[in-house]
Amino acid sequence: MNHDRFEASYLIETPLDPARVAEIMAGEQSSGTFTRVAGETDELRNRTRAVVTQVEEFAPAATPSLPNAWLARKGVSGPYRRAQVSISFPVSNVGANLATLASIVAGNLFDLGETTGLRLDSIRLPESYRRRFALPAQGIAGTRRLTGVDAGPLVGSIIKPNVGLSPDETAELVSKLCAAGLDFIKDDEISANPDHAPLAERIPAVMAAVRRHADRTGKQVMIAFNITDETDAMRRHADLVAREGGTCVMASLNWCGFSGIETLRRSTDLVLHGHRNGYGAVSRHPWLGISFQAYQTLWRLAGVDHMHVHGVQGKFAQEDEEVVSSARDCVTPLTEDLDDRVLPAFSSGQWAGTAQPTWDAIGHADLLFMAGGGILAHPGGPAAGVASIRQAWAAVAAGVSLSEAAQRQPELKQALDTFGAKLC
Structure with missing residues (x-):
């Protein structure tokens, strides 16, 4: 070119x-x-x-x-x-x-x-x-380093209920999710700085729980605090996250705008988890709007580290082919000589059973695999939900069917029985 x-x-x-x-x-x-x-x-x-x-x-x-x-x-x-x-x-x-x-x-x-x-x-x-635009501050390699996950997918979940929890209640839930064995926990996109749980109180409360878990286990769980706001407020919130020992912030890209995200990127080296909520408004019509390749190119120039791609066999309107293509776009460098790849974040209706079609489609595990109900609604509890997902990904990477792996792993079997998988 x-x-x-x-x-x-x-x-x-x-x-x-x-x-x-x-x-x-x-x-x-x-x-x-x-x-x-x-x-x-x-x-x-x-x-x-x-x-x-x-x-x-x-x-x-x-x-x-x-x-x-x-x-x-x-x-x-x-x-x-x-x-x-x-x-x-x-x-x-x-x-x-x-x-x-x-x-x-x-x-x-x-x-x-x-x-x-x-x-x-x-x-x-x-x-x-x-090269004239921002690069990811952390990207895939930095995210792995900060979470201590050298290989395989990062397993994450979302704070539920989305809204209504106080700072202390949120911290209590985060403590339970950390104990369940997660690598990553994020706020929902609709919960940023609400009156019932302002970030000024929620960030210190949650990070205290994260530090206690790290002290006990040596595991530093990455928390993506939703700091979506006007630019100055986002910078203040990011500074507080950094002071409390956090490693990640999240922003709703479409509503913060390019200038807001660029300013945030210049002001912090925290992992920037880019949430694409609202993207459907510019993408769902096949003859109108912006395809994901172009969309993620623009946001990668703003310096994001993670990009949402929805999930295979998920709950949203996108075909699996579009989800897979989006994930491939994220891990494809924009130019040959720069590693500006970003971590594709899979979410929406994900659970142990969707590990197989995801692996079959993309063939690698450089991804963030987030499950809400697939973890929190597992009959064995959140720890069993996390275990079922890790077991599923280990099986598919080894070329073992989920039904065969489930014969030896009760958490995976419970997930398959509960969530209705019909895989061989």
Whole structure:
């Protein structure tokens, strides 16, 4: 890839010529128009103009994916041609400015009158440009070092109930979860700094429980405190976590915004657990929004260490294929010569039985595997729930079926019997 240009690819749907629409897109996001205007010299155009590098057309659709008043006013109808187009942009148009980068590869494109569907599919960056943005402060290797988990998945859970617990009640639950053998415990995304459990009180109470567990066992459990807030408050909360000996904070990426996360990243070397809640609003329609490859690329430039990908056979709307593809994106370096991989965080409906399809799909264990009910609702208690998950992952890594492993491991057998696995 040319070191002074980056590239984005899109899926587009239009009743017009896709090649012409791609040129309009390139103009809209660089020179401002697809036709030459006064003052637009050849030198300026050559230096700043986005360039269409590829147009690959697919089978058309008979009906539009999205309504379009602009086309309706012009009396333009189908068939609606579909294509993947790639556009190359000059790095110098942006600089190391993440919010502006996002506005260039996306921005007004979603509102173009010429399209009845448009989706940002992927972003590719030259290494020299990637280096101008933040890298993960800890990433996969740092997370393993801080938790003492050298191999296999990190096993985690979520504080339940999501809201309502006092600081002391939260600390008591965390103490029980630590004793159950977890590597990682996180706040729910809807519980950040509530009146009933303010972070100023909850962080010291929880970390006291974590330190007591570490003193007894030598195991330092990673707690992802949800510090989602305005920027100054997030920095204060992160500082408190660090002072109390914590190693991780969590933020709801979509609602904090690029600038908030970038500022937080610059102010702390704690693990930054990126929660993607709200991503479905920009991803669930196949011909609108942003695909995960492009989405996680932008957030990795902000310096996150973990990214949520949902879970295989989980409770949300995403197909397993999308979950798996998202996890692969997280562990794929954005450029060849930099290790900027982030830890994919699996959650939503996960339990011992989903270890097998997850392993089959991705073939590695560089991941965070979080279970709520799969641990807390295990009939043998939380410790048995954690044990069942570890047993399941050990079995699949060894090429042993879960049903066979369960014959020798009662915690796994209880999980399979209770949660209804039908695996061989």
